[in-house]
Amino acid sequence: MNKQMFPFTASETAVSAPSRRALLKGAGLIIAFSFAPTGARVLAAAPAAKKNLEANAFVRVAPDNTVTVIVKHLEMGQGVNTGLPTIVAEEMDADWSQMRAESAPANVELYKNTAFGMQGTGGSTAIANSYEQLRKAGATARAMLVNAAAKEWKVPAGEITVKQGVVSHAASKHSATFGELADKAAAQMPPADVKLKDPKDFTLIGTVQPRLDNVDKTNGKAIFTLDIVRPGMVYASIAHPPRFGATVKSFDASVAMKLKGVISVVPISSGVAVVADSFWTAKKARDAVQITWDESKAEKRGTPELMAAYKALGKTPGQSAHKAGDATKIMATAAKTVATEFEFPFLAHAPMEPLDAVVEVRDGACEVWAGSQFQTVDQGNVAKVLGLKPEQVLIHTQLAGGSFGRRANFASDFIVEATEIAKTLPAGTPVKLIWTREDDIKGGKYRPMYVHNMKAGLDDKGNLVAWTHRIVGQSIFKGTPFQGPPGSIDPLSVEGAANLPYAVPNIDVELHATDDVGVPILWWRSVGSTHTAYATEVFTDMVAKAAGKDPLAFRQAMLGGHARHKAVLDLVAEKAGWGTALPANTARGIAVAEAFSSVVAQVAEVSRDAKGNIKVNRVVCAVDCGMIINPDVVRAQMEGGIGYGLGAIMKGAITLKDGRVEQSNFDGYDVLRIDEMPKIEVHFLPSTGAPTGVGEPGVPPIGPAVANAIFALTGKPVTVLPISKAIPTV
Amino acid sequence: MPISFELNGQTVAFDVDPDMPLLWAIREKAGLTGTKFGCGIAQCGACTVHIDGAPARSCSIPISAVAGAKVLTIEGLSSKTALAVQASWQKLNVVQCGYCQSGQIMSAVALLNDTPKPTDDDIDTAMSGNICRCATYNRIREAIHDAATSI
Numbered sequence: 021m022n023k024q025m026f027p028f029t030a031s032e033t034a035v036s037a038p039s040r041r042a043l044l045k046g047a048g049l050i051i052a053f054s055f056a057p058t059g060a061r062v063l064a065a066a067p068a069a070k071k072n073l074e075a076n077a078f079v080r081v082a083p084d085n086t087v088t089v090i091v092k093h094l095e096m097g098q099g100v101n102t103g104l105p106t107i108v109a110e111e112m113d114a115d116w117s118q119m120r121a122e123s124a125p126a127n128v129e130l131y132k133n134t135a136f137g138m139q140g141t142g143g144s145t146a147i148a149n150s151y152e153q154l155r156k157a158g159a160t161a162r163a164m165l166v167n168a169a170a171k172e173w174k175v176p177a178g179e180i181t182v183k184q185g186v187v188s189h190a191a192s193k194h195s196a197t198f199g200e201l202a203d204k205a206a207a208q209m210p211p212a213d214v215k216l217k218d219p220k221d222f223t224l225i226g227t228v229q230p231r232l233d234n235v236d237k238t239n240g241k242a243i244f245t246l247d248i249v250r251p252g253m254v255y256a257s258i259a260h261p262p263r264f265g266a267t268v269k270s271f272d273a274s275v276a277m278k279l280k281g282v283i284s285v286v287p288i289s290s291g292v293a294v295v296a297d298s299f300w301t302a303k304k305a306r307d308a309v310q311i312t313w314d315e316s317k318a319e320k321r322g323t324p325e326l327m328a329a330y331k332a333l334g335k336t337p338g339q340s341a342h343k344a345g346d347a348t349k350i351m352a353t354a355a356k357t358v359a360t361e362f363e364f365p366f367l368a369h370a371p372m373e374p375l376d377a378v379v380e381v382r383d384g385a386c387e388v389w390a391g392s393q394f395q396t397v398d399q400g401n402v403a404k405v406l407g408l409k410p411e412q413v414l415i416h417t418q419l420a421g422g423s424f425g426r427r428a429n430f431a432s433d434f435i436v437e438a439t440e441i442a443k444t445l446p447a448g449t450p451v452k453l454i455w456t457r458e459d460d461i462k463g464g465k466y467r468p469m470y471v472h473n474m475k476a477g478l479d480d481k482g483n484l485v486a487w488t489h490r491i492v493g494q495s496i497f498k499g500t501p502f503q504g505p506p507g508s509i510d511p512l513s514v515e516g517a518a519n520l521p522y523a524v525p526n527i528d529v530e531l532h533a534t535d536d537v538g539v540p541i542l543w544w545r546s547v548g549s550t551h552t553a554y555a556t557e558v559f560t561d562m563v564a565k566a567a568g569k570d571p572l573a574f575r576q577a578m579l580g581g582h583a584r585h586k587a588v589l590d591l592v593a594e595k596a597g598w599g600t601a602l603p604a605n606t607a608r609g610i611a612v613a614e615a616f617s618s619v620v621a622q623v624a625e626v627s628r629d630a631k632g633n634i635k636v637n638r639v640v641c642a643v644d645c646g647m648i649i650n651p652d653v654v655r656a657q658m659e660g661g662i663g664y665g666l667g668a669i670m671k672g673a674i675t676l677k678d679g680r681v682e683q684s685n686f687d688g689y690d691v692l693r694i695d696e697m698p699k700i701e702v703h704f705l706p707s708t709g710a711p712t713g714v715g716e717p718g719v720p721p722i723g724p725a726v727a728n729a730i731f732a733l734t735g736k737p738v739t740v741l742p743i744s745k746a747i748p749t750v
Numbered sequence: 751m752p753i754s755f756e757l758n759g760q761t762v763a764f765d766v767d768p769d770m771p772l773l774w775a776i777r778e779k780a781g782l783t784g785t786k787f788g789c790g791i792a793q794c795g796a797c798t799v800h801i802d803g804a805p806a807r808s809c810s811i812p813i814s815a816v817a818g819a820k821v822l823t824i825e826g827l828s829s830k831t832a833l834a835v836q837a838s839w840q841k842l843n844v845v846q847c848g849y850c851q852s853g854q855i856m857s858a859v860a861l862l863n864d865t866p867k868p869t870d871d872d873i874d875t876a877m878s879g880n881i882c883r884c885a886t887y888n889r890i891r892e893a894i895h896d897a898a899t900s901i
């Protein structure tokens with residue numbers, strides 16, 4: 021069957037591979053693109069030979085009246101292919117139905133994330149770092165269309181109005197669509213300066229518009245990396261070592277090579293790769309390769325050994341991440357103290373689409389199709405493998421079937437593997453590497469394991485006067501370009517703890533970075549807050565109980581300097597009916613956390629049945645994420661964040677025995693399913709502030725909110741995760 | 751010997767390893783990529799198709815087992831029920847990354863074919879084999895109810 025062209029999705033560039041030249045005119049972002057037209061475009065555009073308006077690097081208006089926004093961020097579910105076009109459409113006064121989204125090529129000059137200085141998606145930055153940029157891009161395109169109309173109709177541009185994609189001049193009764201004006205507008209110089217709308221005049225931003233990927237993602241037509249087909253493509257599967265840090269000593273491929281369809285078996289830096297004419301054959305042959313591993317440098321400790329080492333470290337002073345007052349002295353004289361220790365397991369991201377990449381290497385050039393989340397890094401790493409310049413590597417960013425941080429890594433692991441394999445094949449042979457789910461679950465780059473040691477001191481009136489918090493775990497930034505100077509603290513290990521929102525006069529926050537541990541780790545949706553929010557918020561409830569205070573009131577009294585925290589707590593408490601009666605064996609828990617400049621509070625309602633099984637019935641969520649571009653997308657991200665976080669807190673754990681990962685697939689690494697999803701209500705704090713992230717901030721509060729409800733229900737705090745380790749869940 | 755079956759109403763025949771899971775034959779040999787790979791062990795539902803009308807995990811069924819059967823994939827959906835399901839999915843903005851959604855929709859259509867007015871318990875039973883890592887579950891449930899009212 022022929023692969024169809026779907027001009028409305030990001031997949032188009034991928035399937036058709038247009039060559040694209042960006043010519044920089046001057047120093048600004050005034051860009052001319054030249055497109056090698058694809059099949060679909062030739063059909064649409066050939067007869068009249070009308071030009072597209074390439075207003076700038078982000079906006080293209082076609083004679084067929086579509087407006088395509090070039091999206092520099094990876095669409096992995098979070099909705100950038102809807103949110104970013106909304107910003108452009110707003111400033112253009114376009115009609116929502118004419119908007120399209122397309123993934124940008126790797127080009128750091130044009131498409132860098134202004135928060136990172138390189139092209140990449142993460143830290144819930146997509147909207148925040150694109151907002152002003154895309155407003156300008158949209159306003160520029162609008163001005164070019166208006167100026168073209170003014171010239172054509174010989175009327176003053178100032179008298180022209182634009183509404184829902186139609187440009188009109190009332191006095192002369194002229195009107196034209198964007199599509200009709202595109203060709204003429206292409207001849208206009210982009211204005212140096214454009215006026216942006218007053219936000220009070222917004223008609224699209226802040227309203228619910230349908231996702232642009234709704235149709236293709238419900239009829240099977242959306243193209244992911246897994247779906248890329250190239251002429252002559254072959255398939256690859258890789259045998260990775262059973263322990264982290266092991267390498268290939270020798271291998272015997274004689275049985276594997278006998279399987280019909282096997283093309284080659286080659287050692288690569290991360291293991292042994294099998295190339296075949298189908299994925300199934302590649303995988304079958306991969307399983308038949310006999311490999312002897314050199315495990316001399318491998319991590320051989322299991323979870324119990326690591327946990328014991330972490331706990332011992334947690335009892336000794338660490339490196340200071342934040343200090344105020346004299347916590348040691350005040351703790352010693354406190355009227356009452358509370359102490360506890362938290363255990364957090366390794367967690368896999370397990371995005372629904374397993375890691376995969378298609379790579380094609382030709383003399384002096386390489387093309388990559390992948391859900392590339394760090395395009396600049398991936399481009400550099402691929403170039404290094406091949407001895408090319410980064411600009412010789414063309415990356416076609418694909419829709420990603422989830423990532424949760426996994427696809428953003430400085431080693432570009434799966435993309436580099438596919439490149440190493442492609443390098444062994446005859447020039448021009450495309451290879452599609454697919455990791456199995458077992459490869460993914462066992463493959464490392466986990467949310468690190470942590471131990472937290474906490475102690476609080478109360479005065480005789482029940483005021484929190486001293487707080488010590490010690491965190492033990494691996495550093496995520498270590499060994500990456502973001503690593504700080506020697507001896508510095510990795511901010512990702514202590515975010516959410518070092519900046520505790522509660523006013524405590526005497527506080528010590530310390531870190532033990534366990535960088536001798538050989539388990540590969542990575543950021544995981546909401547990064548440091550995945551564990552710090554849990555530890556601080558669960559411990560806060562334990563301290564409130566010791567003080568004899570209501571958890572909400574206890575928090576509010578200490579949030580003087582944090583108006584946004586206070587406001588979301590007030591909102592969530594009101595909407596959840598905090599303090600009102602509940603059925604028997606049901607309790608509420610509350611938690612608040614700031615992540616990526618957004619503040620989210622949640623109340624979880626949890627019940628316990630006769631057998632002691634715990635069930636989360638309802639979650640009320642209040643969010644302050646600044647100005648909201650599309651409320652339904654924000655709501656979806658809160659729902660998704662809650663579900664993702666809940667699955668992990670309730671039952672997620674990667675454990676090691678003698679250095680070998682004990683889980684391998686969704687049977688052992690259990691994730692949240694539909695019958696476990698609570699009812700969710702999302703409420704927004706009205707805000708005119710700049711938009712902040714929503715992809716991750718829904719995750720941190722859910723764990724502590726649920727644990728605090730369990731604490732209220734049972735009187736026992738949940739200090740060991742996942743919850744299912746000690747308490748049955750339904 | 752080529753293995754022959756009916757795929758979305760057309761007879762197809764593939765000369766492949768008889769152990770090859772139906773999933774990979776559909777994707778790589780028939781070129782229909784709407785059906786996804788998520789686990790390979792019948793745990794996630796991403797590969798759900800209908801075999802003789804019943805939902806099945808194509809990753810765990812060897813192609814030899816479907817000889818002579820009728821296989822329906824997301825690309826072949828055309829019934830009134832299926833169109834209603836897709837419309838409800840779009841109306842309620844169910845999708846996020848979208849990767850699981852072909853499988854979710856195939857399971858939902860099968861449920862509604864059998865049980866036109868499903869309860870929440872019916873939905874739990876029919877849909878709990880389909881993982882969504884983006885956790886679009888509440889909208890999936892709502893969309894199934896919505897489709898049920900429109901059929």
Ligand code: FES
Pocket residue numbers: 786787788789790791792793794795796797798807808809810
């Ligand atoms: S891929 Fe078949 S059930 Fe997961």
Ligand code: FES
Pocket residue numbers: 097372421422845846847848849850851881882883884885886
């Ligand atoms: S929409 Fe992403 S896995 Fe379901």
